[in-house]
Amino acid sequence: MDDRRGQAADALAGRRVLVVEDDPFISSALEDMLREHGCVIVGAARTVASALHLAASEQIDVALLDVSVGPERVDPVAELLAGRDCPFIFTTGYGRAGLPEAHASRAMIEKPFYADEVIDALRCALRRSAKA
Template identity: 90%
Template sequence: MNDDRRAQAADALTGRRVLVVEDDPFISSALEDMLTEHGCVVIGSARTVARALHLAASEQIDVALLDVSVGPERVDPVAELLAGRDCPFIFTTGYGRAGLPEAHASRAMVEKPFYCDEVIDALRSALRRSSREA
């Protein structure tokens, strides 16, 4: 990401509280580092649906990144909870759009493997849409 785009993304993301739901520790760590570098506050990185539900219910979240499959479980209950709170979220998946929860098939998605720019652009878009709808 060039310096101009990094500054623009950081401005839009600075201080934003992000929930990361990802069971792969390497991907989770990379996402946390990338988000922190862009000014986000990672409120938690959940590797189970139970932990994600706890964080989603108890923390103030501006936006979330949700892996569709977290271990043997699907992230659908977390998506439902966030949708009920009007909290924007983006799916991350290696299964394509066909793998998204049916109720949220039109939601933003970043397909694995992904580049930093794709995730940052998706976060910025989700936050812009959310602020327009508010």
């Protein structure tokens, strides 16, 4: 294990993560990767309704939000998390222009993404949240 991955594992160990992703293959890969880095998956939502339920009822340290969840947009989930001061990162294949207008300056990872990008983005989001 290289030092950078070790640092990522330390920073993420025990962190409670919400994954909102409608593609079962991407969701499963994200969950596996996050668990490898010591994260606790509080839920993997494939619908906006499920994501809203989890975001409202679970303790979440950070979330990964696919901008388009099936035919719906993730905007209400982003609003709920922002209201709880919970950091989140958008994942999208549509670029920054596809982000919810109210959150256009938030962190984003463009699909297809690499594991290191996701881990680095999570670490940055948690670091920024800790400073706030």
